Amino acid sequence: MPPLNPTDRRELYEHFQHVIEGTYDQLLEDQELNYKQNMLKSFLVETNIEPTLLEERFDHLTLEELDYSLFEVLIDTSSEEDDEDLLTFYLDSQNERFWTFYSIEKSRLAKDAMEDLIMAERSGLDYLWFPAQLQRYFTKLGEFQGAGINYDAEDVFSEEYIDEYLPFGELSIQSSGQGTSWLLDALSEADLKRFMSLSSVKIRREVEEGVVIERIDNNGRITTRGGDNIQAHLSFVETIRELYADLIRGIEKEGRIGYPIREIESEEGERHSSGQSVEGTPIVINLVNSVDDLKEFADSFTSATKPLRLWGVGTWLADDYYKIRGTDLHNNDSFTLEIKRDWIRLYLPDDACGNTALRIFSNIQRYYDAEASFGERSDPENSEVGLTA
Amino acid sequence: MNAWIGLCQLDDRFPDTLAKLGYTVDIIEPGITIQGDYIQPDLILTAHRRKHSLLLDFKSYRLKNHQNERYETAVQNPDQLVLRGAVQGVPPEELSADFSYSSFGDLTDMYDLTEFDFTTVQFEAHVGEANLRIEIVGSERFGEPDLDDAFPIEVPHGKDIPTDYYPFDAEDEDRTQFCIYMLNAAIQLAGESGSDPFNVDELLAEAHKLWGSMSEEKKKELRTWGEKFLDKYNQKGLDEHLRKVQKDDKPAWFHKSSSFQALRNKADEFINDLEEDLGQKKLGDF
Numbered sequence: 004m005p006p007l008n009p010t011d012r013r014e015l016y017e018h019f020q021h022v023i024e025g026t027y028d029q030l031l032e033d034q035e036l037n038y039k040q041n042m043l044k045s046f047l048v049e050t051n052i053e054p055t056l057l058e059e060r061f062d063h064l065t066l067e068e069l070d071y072s073l074f075e076v077l078i079d080t081s082s083e084e085d086d087e088d089l090l091t092f093y094l095d096s097q098n099e100r101f102w103t104f105y106s107i108e109k110s111r112l113a114k115d116a117m118e119d120l121i122m123a124e125r126s127g128l129d130y131l132w133f134p135a136q137l138q139r140y141f142t143k144l145g146e147f148q149g150a151g152i153n154y155d156a157e158d159v160f161s162e163e164y165i166d167e168y169l170p171f172g173e174l175s176i177q178s179s180g181q182g183t184s185w186l187l188d189a190l191s192e193a194d195l196k197r198f199m200s201l202s203s204v205k206i207r208r209e210v211e212e213g214v215v216i217e218r219i220d221n222n223g224r225i226t227t228r229g230g231d232n233i234q235a236h237l238s239f240v241e242t243i244r245e246l247y248a249d250l251i252r253g254i255e256k257e258g259r260i261g262y263p264i265r266e267i268e269s270e271e272g273e274r275h276s277s278g279q280s281v282e283g284t285p286i287v288i289n290l291v292n293s294v295d296d297l298k299e300f301a302d303s304f305t306s307a308t309k310p311l312r313l314w315g316v317g318t319w320l321a322d323d324y325y326k327i328r329g330t331d332l333h334n335n336d337s338f339t340l341e342i343k344r345d346w347i348r349l350y351l352p353d354d355a356c357g358n359t360a361l362r363i364f365s366n367i368q369r370y371y372d373a374e375a376s377f378g379e380r381s382d383p384e385n386s387e388v389g390l391t392a
Numbered sequence: 393m394n395a396w397i398g399l400c401q402l403d404d405r406f407p408d409t410l411a412k413l414g415y416t417v418d419i420i421e422p423g424i425t426i427q428g429d430y431i432q433p434d435l436i437l438t439a440h441r442r443k444h445s446l447l448l449d450f451k452s453y454r455l456k457n458h459q460n461e462r463y464e465t466a467v468q469n470p471d472q473l474v475l476r477g478a479v480q481g482v483p484p485e486e487l488s489a490d491f492s493y494s495s496f497g498d499l500t501d502m503y504d505l506t507e508f509d510f511t512t513v514q515f516e517a518h519v520g521e522a523n524l525r526i527e528i529v530g531s532e533r534f535g536e537p538d539l540d541d542a543f544p545i546e547v548p549h550g551k552d553i554p555t556d557y558y559p560f561d562a563e564d565e566d567r568t569q570f571c572i573y574m575l576n577a578a579i580q581l582a583g584e585s586g587s588d589p590f591n592v593d594e595l596l597a598e599a600h601k602l603w604g605s606m607s608e609e610k611k612k613e614l615r616t617w618g619e620k621f622l623d624k625y626n627q628k629g630l631d632e633h634l635r636k637v638q639k640d641d642k643p644a645w646f647h648k649s650s651s652f653q654a655l656r657n658k659a660d661e662f663i664n665d666l667e668e669d670l671g672q673k674k675l676g677d678f
Contacts, residue, residue, distance in 0.1 A: 278422035287404040307652030378404030
């Protein structure tokens with residue numbers, strides 16, 4: 004086993020190779036891991052900052068460059084109650100927009116540490132927000148082996164709202180094995196599809212480089228349960244990143260509203276700025292799970308609490324038409340929502356991050372309507388994955 | 393304004409009638425001088441492949457005769473629209489243009505426009521099976537036949553006017569819209585640079601992305617609204633709440649969601665009071 008302190012990318016990947024081989028063999032043998040044996044986790048994160056800014060923004064984090072665009076990140080998670088606990092991550096910042104944080108720490112600790120980083124206000128970091136359509140696409144990238152369903156309306160809506168309008172406050176199912184597809188089909192036929200929000204999918208992927216078994220969570224965490232070639236995992240991470248990046252590019256190209264300035268020439272021949280045009284269109288999100296109380300729905304989504312961290316104030320446009328003007332507290336982007344019973348129109352300014360659109364959309368799916376879909380015109384162009392129904 | 397812009401966009405929940413004919417938004421509220429006369433139509437739409445522009449002026453009540461003559465001059469000299477930079481992408485000598493007043497009321501009932509070749513387009517809510525009906529009233533028609541044939545346009549139930557392209561005007565029915573955009577602008581500015589004190593123009597520029605190109609007359613009216621908004625805002629104690637969530641030296645976790653929620657509750661109270669005070673009309677009331 005190579006040293007735990009890699010000095011370059013090759014050493015790091017050699018170490019990961021041993022990790023994924025080890026977890027694969029152990030699970031095959033005993034169906035459980037040994038004490039202190041952890042799986043490789045890869046956290047895909049969207050960013051708008053440079054790596055060197057991490058130390059400035061987070062007191063409890065230190066950064067050391069190991070190789071070109073590769074850093075060791077130490078996060079101090081100690082508190083008054085716990086002894087000092089230093090968690091180690093490895094940050095690959097080769098892609099300037101989408102970083103990968105690798106970790107072989109315990110799953111819960113790593114997840115919590117990443118959440119603290121990402122959810123800090125204006126951290127410059129965000130999760131990837133995989134819509135249900137993208138999650139379902141992942142199941143085709145290998146042999147489908149399992150899925151998690153998490154419908155968490157109670158994290159967003161009040162008890163009163165759930166009692167009055169929703170059949171479930173929470174629905175959670177974990178399934179692995181060849182019966183998973185059958186189970187999901189059966190639940191769909193039972194008219195439960197709008198509550199079947201995929202929180203994770205598990206696939207066995209066999210490619211030219213080798214085999215990996217991956218669990219992909221809906222927020223960009225990939226857990227490698229085992230494999231025989233780290234290159235297979237790295238290429239899988241790249242595939243997921245590119246699929247997501249295509250969606251973002253499509254949204255940022257067409258789904259934001261800009262007001263370019265036009266210049267006008269006076270009769271004296273002087274040019275001055277006068278008048279603007281408008282470009283771009285809002286994103287339409289269609290709902291299957293109709294909204295009965297528009298204001299309550301809107302208020303629940305813009306209450307500033309986690310996980311959404313959206314703030315807004317609203318007003319009625321008509322008896323059946325409600326509007327929210329708000330701010331995404333995560334990145335200070337402004338947005339507007341127009342809400343009808345069966346659809347929502349989302350407006351983002353031209354400097355907004357496309358990730359905001361996918362965050363709002365995938366959270367509508369997770370907390371309200373797993374069958375929500377983009378309108379035909381809003382579907383990102385040139386993406387292999389469509390977000391329509 | 394929003395409806396006309398919406399007709400030129402590819403929006404699943406609003407008709408794209410003009411977009412299909414090739415019309416796009418060329419320019420919003422341009423101030424142009426043509427043959428010595430100043431006009432400021434609210435909107436110019438252009439179909440480049442048709443080499444046709446539609447100038448629009450939205451009116452509730454007041455029409456001025458001198459304005460009619462100026463618009464007539466503009467339509468009779470469409471090359472000037474290109475040469476003055478109001479219309480782009482069409483050779484000046486090839487452009488044709490129409491002008492139309494547009495209103496939620498029937499202007500032909502109020503004014504005699506027969507001496508001018510203007511169309512008048514009326515918007516009417518809840519007509520028959522339609523959520524909204526957009527039709528040409530009066531005897532004049534558009535010079536561009538396909539454009540003319542596109543009307544009336546019916547917006548079925550299940551679709552509705554977009555309202556964010558041009559979020560508010562200096563019209564009384566827009567006061568609530570004005571307030572929600574200003575409240576959010578306050579949050580935006582507080583989040584970027586602190587909140588004490590707010591500059592009205594900065595708030596307005598943040599609230600309305602077309603502020604920079606508005607006429608001075610409109611800006612003056614909106615500034616007055618903005619100052620009243622800030623007075624009421626401070627009276628309601630919103631400034632105190634905003635200070636709790638503004639950017640400062642404290643770590644990010646310090647700004648608890650409870651502070652934002654308290655701010656939202658206060659803002660909701662503010663909006664409710666305003667709506668009661670003003671008896672705000674909604675879209676369907678027109």
